[in-house]
Amino acid sequence: MEQTSFTIPLLFNDEAFRHDLLTWYQGNKRLLPWRENQDPYRIWVSEIMLQQTQVDTVIPYFNQFMERYPTIKELAEADEQNVLKSWEGLGYYSRARNLHTAVKEVVEKYDAQVPSDKKELKQLKGIGPYTLGAVLSIAFNHPEPAVDGNVMRVLSRILHIDEDIAKPKTKKLFEEVVKEIISYEDPSSFNQGLMELGALVCHPKNPECETCPVQQHCLAYEHGDQKDLPVKTKQKKQKVSSYYGLVLKNDEGKFFIQKRPDEGLLANMWEFPIVLQEEFDQKELVNWFEVEYGLSINIYTQGKRVRHVFSHVIWEVDVIYASVKGGQKSDGDGKFVTLEELERYPMPNIQQKIKKLIH
DNA sequence: AATGCGTGGTC
């Protein structure tokens, strides 16, 4: 009844492919912190961190995170601000907040045991189709597909599938394909093997086909057009927004920072106040701040321009230094802190760049 | 379905 626009070629030897892939994986898999055991909590955390993030970047974050939050209960009992601090610099911060929410739910509803039930696991915050399959297969040995960018790239070449992998529908196609060829003996190694192959051999550019363990199964290699696969439409260019960033110091040498809103970009992270230049000209800044924060500031110099590229937008922030009179009161989410105290607040990289300009 | 959501590495 399910009609996909693709059927696996009869000449594709899935049994031999599984054997060759698993044999290669067993002999070539990297020793990674989350591969030391099969603790579902560790597997879960690693999969969240690995979303859109490279292994080398994740490793130190994962080790520190596990040192600080060794068990589900300890993470569940933590303050979100501390969890965000552990995530600082890793990006996509909603991952951390969703993981924290989900972990608390697991403690309450499932006695702190990661559910192995597909439906229960899927409804947890931050667990989508990929992470669901990854946790089920790696932690519980269930034969579920875990289709990420690696898997789509590898299989698009092996089976010569030229559907646009940027389209959601295409991922479903690959999930159906994996269901048909996955190993029921070792689904964990099968899924990880596909991803490992994508990371170590079947690169996006210049795939190392000459040393590929499944070269003889690869239709793209046979055609000689592996460089043209996968097909992927490119994303739009980011638009640039210009801001003023205010580094405000009061009489005690403390700096003004504020907590960002609880949703949207960099939610619940802390920042030096910024304002869109198209909304307020530099001449209006003093008045704007007075009205917005109830504090009188005195601009004394303009610093450098800081540029920061996000996934979907570019910020250019002109840093402005100013002094504040008095400034003990702190309405809402703003407050004055010393440079030392500032270290305890989770701040995104754009704000770290601004912070480094303080001398 | 299309868009919002970070950061670092590569060429």
Place this chain on the structure above:
DNA sequence: TGACCAAGCAT
């Protein structure tokens, strides 16, 4: 050096 890429999810 800008563009692309990397173990995606929420809405």
